[in-house]
Amino acid sequence: MIPIDGLAVLTAAEMRSAEQAAMIGDVTEASLMDRAGAAIAQAVARLAAGREVLVLCGPGNNGGDGYIAAAELKRRGLAVRVAASEAPRSDDARRVAAFWPDAVESLERAEPAPVLVDAIFGTGLSRSPSAVVEHALARLTDAAWLRIAVDLPTGIATDTGKVLGKTPRFDVTLALGAVKPSHVLQPAASLMGQVRLLDIGVPTKSSARILARPILPQPDATSHKYNRGMVAIVAGSMSGASELAALATLRAGAGYVLHLASGDVSASAAPHAIVRRNYTADALNEDRIGAVVIGPGLGRNDDASDRLEAALASGRPLVIDGDALRLVAVETLAAHDGRKILTPHGGEFTHLFGEVTDDKLSATRRAAQQSGGVVVHKGADTVIAAPDGRAILCPEASPWLSTAGTGDVLAGAIGAMLAAGLEPLAAAEAGVWLHAQAARACGKAFIADDLADALSAVRG
Ligand SMILES: NC(=O)C1=CN([C@@H]2O[C@H](COP(=O)(O)OP(=O)(O)OC[C@H]3O[C@@H](n4cnc5c(N)ncnc54)[C@H](O)[C@@H]3O)[C@@H](O)[C@H]2O)[C@H](O)CC1
Numbered sequence: 001m002i003p004i005d006g007l008a009v010l011t012a013a014e015m016r017s018a019e020q021a022a023m024i025g026d027v028t029e030a031s032l033m034d035r036a037g038a039a040i041a042q043a044v045a046r047l048a049a050g051r052e053v054l055v056l057c058g059p060g061n062n063g064g065d066g067y068i069a070a071a072e073l074k075r076r077g078l079a080v081r082v083a084a085s086e087a088p089r090s091d092d093a094r095r096v097a098a099f100w101p102d103a104v105e106s107l108e109r110a111e112p113a114p115v116l117v118d119a120i121f122g123t124g125l126s127r128s129p130s131a132v133v134e135h136a137l138a139r140l141t142d143a144a145w146l147r148i149a150v151d152l153p154t155g156i157a158t159d160t161g162k163v164l165g166k167t168p169r170f171d172v173t174l175a176l177g178a179v180k181p182s183h184v185l186q187p188a189a190s191l192m193g194q195v196r197l198l199d200i201g202v203p204t205k206s207s208a209r210i211l212a213r214p215i216l217p218q219p220d221a222t223s224h225k226y227n228r229g230m231v232a233i234v235a236g237s238m239s240g241a242s243e244l245a246a247l248a249t250l251r252a253g254a255g256y257v258l259h260l261a262s263g264d265v266s267a268s269a270a271p272h273a274i275v276r277r278n279y280t281a282d283a284l285n286e287d288r289i290g291a292v293v294i295g296p297g298l299g300r301n302d303d304a305s306d307r308l309e310a311a312l313a314s315g316r317p318l319v320i321d322g323d324a325l326r327l328v329a330v331e332t333l334a335a336h337d338g339r340k341i342l343t344p345h346g347g348e349f350t351h352l353f354g355e356v357t358d359d360k361l362s363a364t365r366r367a368a369q370q371s372g373g374v375v376v377h378k379g380a381d382t383v384i385a386a387p388d389g390r391a392i393l394c395p396e397a398s399p400w401l402s403t404a405g406t407g408d409v410l411a412g413a414i415g416a417m418l419a420a421g422l423e424p425l426a427a428a429e430a431g432v433w434l435h436a437q438a439a440r441a442c443g444k445a446f447i448a449d450d451l452a453d454a455l456s457a458v459r460g
């Protein structure tokens with residue numbers, strides 16, 4: 001049971017190709033299923049801790065995995081029963097169903113057990129399961145003490161994060177061979193509990209992977225405030241949001257943060273470490289600025305548009321967030337050849353790139369390609385994509401992040417990483433990772449100011 005951080009993410013079609021490529025010599029579909037079954041049995045035995053197990057088997061290879069696992073669990077001395085929705089249909093499932101020595105119960109009449117293993121449907125699901133299957137699954141999961149899904153919970157589309165029918169909540173999902181997009185994309189991911197990978201010896205390569213602990217820039221004896229990273233925050237009509245971004249930038253490790261506002265520039269405001277100056281377009285021409293953050297609290301008036309234009313013209317690496325994403329056009333971004341990171345939430349993404357009609361991973365990759373920037377498509381399932389197709393999927397950090405100002409904190413953290421010299425995709429990943437760690441450290445009902453402060457403690 002391998003934690004999924006940093007692992008390759010494969011779609012159902014990519015997984016099938018990886019399996020095909022792995023089938024050389026004595027590796028066959030049958031031997032892969034045997035490995036999967038053995039790995040599932042080992043994981044379930046550990047989790048069940050001696051309790052009775054009920055394995056639900058479907059007609060395809062997901063069901064096949066279930067039959068082998070059940071036989072192996074019985075061999076290990078556990079109390080195991082098998083219930084099936086229908087007879088095995090695939091050749092491999094038929095072969096392994098014969099390994100199960102006892103009677104197979106009917107799904108509708110099966111009595112519950114404390115440990116429920118769902119091997120009804122996996123990556124082969126093409127439509128919502130029948131009402132009979134959904135009803136039995138709901139009844140048996142409700143009554144179970146521990147719910148384990150094999151590969152994917154029944155009823156989940158593999159690539160899109162969509163729930164095709166009524167899928168109950170699971171405690172553990174054992175991804176076979178590779179993580180799939182729906183293990184992270186919402187709403188599917190919220191039904192899976194802990195996701196762990198079971199290695200079945202299929203080599204996997206993909207341009208998409210799960211968020212991983214980044215290598216963060218560290219100061220050394222040659223560091224000074226400017227080469228640690230100087231970040232300019234372009235403020236606008238709501239300076240609270242840009243102040244939060246500025247605080248987060250410092251807490252994420254930047255050496256110098258310049259807050260460029262107008263009107264209420266007060267040198268005596270806390271935190272005193274933020275350098276506050278009047279905004280002028282010229283201020284962005286300071287050579288030592290390693291990143292400009294624009295958007296938090298910018299507003300959408302003519303001043304805001306002028307500031308955005310100046311930021312785009314400055315040639316500095318940019319973090320474009322909030323209001324700036326409402327003011328800019330995709331064509332302008334495409335024509336701008338500097339380094340940039342866009343951080344839209346769902347509404348801003350739709351405004352800029354249109355409704356997501358397929359899935360969040362594909363849509364974010366397209367947006368990065370169209371805009372020529374790294375796109376951080378925020379949400380409980382943040383997806384980061386680069387114009388060259390590389391993508392990073394981020395498991396949910398904390399539902400308590402749904403509070404005002406947390407996006408400003410993220411923009412600031414990413415700005416700090418960009419100014420410290422990380423390339424845009426790495427800067428975006430590092431910022432998202434820090435933000436997630438800070439949220440976990442803050443616990444419940446925190447406010448964005450706490451989150452910004454927590455960045456320094458989790459930075460490591
Ligand atoms: N990852 C690997 O390398 C391996 C994975 N294995 C397991 O195989 C399944 C995928 O198996 P497959 O037979 O392709 O699909 P399913 O078992 O999920 O589905 C069975 C079958 O049912 C039909 N079907 C689809 N939707 C419905 C529906 N709503 N109602 C009724 N029938 C439906 C469809 O024709 C499918 O073919 C993967 O998840 C792993 O668990 C292998 O064991 C080894 C290697």
Ligand SMILES: [K+]
Pocket residue numbers: 062118119120121122149150151152153154
């Ligand atoms: K399943």
